[in-house]
Amino acid sequence: MEIKYRYAVIATLCALLAACTKEGPDIITKPNGRDASPAELSAGSATVFMNSIRAYDTPAPWVTGALLDRFMHGDRLYDDPRTASQGDPLTGGLGPLYAGFSCGSCHNNAGRTYPSIFADGGSGRGFSAQLVYITRSNGKFFRQYGRVLHDQAIVGVKAEGKLHASFEEKEYAFHDGEKYALITPHYTISEWYADSIAPGDLIIDVHIPLRHVGMGQIMALDTDELRRLAAQSNYPEYGISGRLSIITERNRQYVGTGGNKAHHADLTVELGFSSDLGVTSDRFPLEVSEGQSQNIGYSHFGIQISTRDMEDVDLYMSALGVPARRNVNSEAVRRGEANFYRASCHLCHTPTLHTRQDAPVLLGGTRLPWLTGQTIHPYSDFLLHDMGAGLDNHVATGSAFSYEWRTTPLWGIGLQETVNGHTHFLHDGRARNLTEAIMWHDGEGAVSRELFARMSKSDRDALIAFLNSL
Ligand code: HEC
Ligand code: HEC
Known part of the structure; x- marks a missing residue:
């Protein structure tokens, strides 16, 4: 196994150099006292041993002291529901147009x-948990709407429009006869606040949210390594x-x-x-509704979140721990891992990458040295691939x-x-399980x-069991 071979090499090098103090050579002590194997360490020193509902939302072990205070503040700014009130910088400033009421x-x-799109059949009631991008058929934006359809609005304001989703299901069979089905989404928009747009001139592109697993590591990636991958990954x-x-x-x-x-x-x-919540900042001082024919006049409320506060949100996401792998020694998971290579999934979902040596810098200049020089297992090459007409x-x-x-990183997917x-x-949630996700490739x-x-x-x-161990 290529990956195990690599671990053996790293372990030997570490033993020789006795210098790999940050990650430990190949064994670290888990908080619960058991020893972790390298296969479990998804993100080096940022790995957390957590498989509960908090698995993506736990600080990396190195988040302590003043850093933890800022992390907790960022977490609140990220999570606490916002309202249209202007009084409180922590929870105010929502809208007038928005999609969700908090990150x-x-x-x-x-x-x-x-x-x-699945819970409510389109735009949500009170908030939407997806982003709807709208474009003219010639690739340009609609002047009255911009790039994102803001399908929610505060009281007294009209949302830009409402999305409706329907799904067409077709049945297929694997080579051994077992059946599976795939659903294709179809979208329409009604209740436009201004000019109605002819369906023939409208491209609707819906994206569901991404998991925030390993955001800090993704921003700290060694981009030279990605460049080499792009050159070689042919x-x-x-x-x-x-x-x-x-x-x-x-x-x-x-x-x-x-x-x-x-x-x-x-x-x-x-x-x-700015765009998802309607909260203005020094970078985007104007409400997204500014300049639209629905003249709302909300811009006199000024800046609704400070750069310092936004840096804490940046810090919160960057300092989240990455959940350790689970069941790495189970028979099915080991066989599934071999099958993952057999099916050449690893040629795009690259198991091992590294973070660079210079510390990533957040919005306001804070550096995060803990993210440097880590061996990580994102299961992505972070490159662009042609995925065919079905996903176009x-x-x-x-x-x-x-x-x-x-390539979507698969760490934490299980x-x-x-x-x-x-x-x-x-990207649009059309796969209802892991098997369907693969069959859309x-x-x-x-x-x-x-x-x-x-x-x-x-x-x-077995391959699915392996994905569920990530
Ligand atoms: C209305 C829903 C919605 C809200 C509210 C929202 N997001 Fe997102 N977010 C998305 C979607 C959808 C994507 C995926 C976009 C794409 O296809 O690239 C995304 C992607 C991201 C990504 C990229 C993730 C990755 O893996 O590369 C980050 C970072 C992010 N959001 C941060 C935030 C922050 C911070 C906030 C609050 C200020 C926020 N989001 C609010 C829907 C939302
Ligand atoms: C050519 C590169 C490539 C190969 C090979 C590949 N994938 Fe992917 N994979 C992608 C891309 C790109 C996406 C994102 C597609 C999208 O969202 O529309 C993706 C998405 C996925 C997802 C959905 C992730 C999520 O969170 O939404 C899963 C699961 C997945 N791949 C598993 C596999 C497995 C298992 C294999 C091998 C059988 C495989 N992939 C082979 C490029 C690849």
Whole structure:
């Protein structure tokens, strides 16, 4: 096994150098007294041994003292429901237009809230737990609406429109005859606040929230390693060729690693407050409704969250622990891991990466040296891949074409049901379980999908058991 071989090499090097103090060579003592094996350490010194509803929402072990105080403050700013009141910087400033009422309304327990497209058949009642992007068929934005449909509004204001989702189900069979079904979403929007938009001129693209597992590590990635991966990860025999996402923000070029299109190079705190919640900041001082024909006149309320407060939210997300793997020694999980390699999943869902040596810097300049020099197991190459026509959303984002998506990191995926109570996967949640998520892989993922589909049922089950151990 390539991965075990790598551990053996690391362990030997550490023993020789006796210098790998941060992570320990290959054995660390778990808080509960048992020894952890390297396979369990998802994110080096940021690994937490937690498999409850708090699994994504627990600080890394190095978060103590003043850092813990700021973490807790960031956690509250992230979770506490906001209202339209202007008095309290902790809980005010919502709207006039918004989608959710707090970061946590969409990222419940730092995870993936059950999407309203399934819970309510479209826009949610009171808040929506997904983002709806709208674009003209020529790729431009609607002047009256902007890029995101704000389908919620405070009292006295009209939401921009309301989303309706329906799903078409089709049945298929694996090579051994076992049946499975896939659902394809269809969306419409009604109750436009201004000009109605002809359905023929409208592209609706719905994204469900991402899990916040390992956000700090993702921002601390060694981007040279990703660059090398992109150069090497060319497997013509499997039709795979990952592409690094280069994005331009504030006149500088960055490697994009965040978001489903790898179109973000930071944790989007300012954007989230502004666009998702309607909370203004120094970076985005105008309400998203500013300049729209629905002249609301809310901008005189001024700045609703300070950069210092937003930095604490940045800190909170960056300093979250990553849950350790579970059941790594079970027979099915070991067999499933071998099957994961057999189906060439690892060619995109890269098991092992490293964080860089220079400390990541948060919004307000705080450095996080704990995130440097770590061996991590995100199960992603953070590259863009052509995933075929079925997942094509007909909109280019950042440097990604409409049919390209960032390989979703799989760490923590086995705990999503515990944390969020559902097993919807993929960028729009159309996969209702892990098997469906795999069977949607096409384009560069087609070979993997076929290798999985041709396995015996017990081998497929083992692969799923392995995913559930992540
Ligand atoms: C209305 C729902 C909603 C709200 C409210 C919301 N988000 Fe998100 N968030 C999403 C969705 C959907 C995505 C995935 C976008 C995509 O496809 O890339 C996302 C993605 C992210 C990501 C990228 C995650 C990754 O793995 O790369 C970060 C970071 C993030 N959100 C932070 C925040 C913060 C901070 C707030 C509060 C200020 C917030 N979000 C509020 C829906 C929401
Ligand atoms: C060509 C690269 C590639 C290969 C090979 C690949 N994947 Fe993926 N995988 C992706 C991308 C890109 C996405 C995101 C697609 C989307 O959201 O529309 C994804 C999404 C997923 C998801 C959903 C994650 C989530 O949280 O929503 C799972 C589960 C998954 N892959 C498992 C696998 C397994 C198991 C294999 C092997 C059988 C595999 N993948 C092979 C690129 C790949």
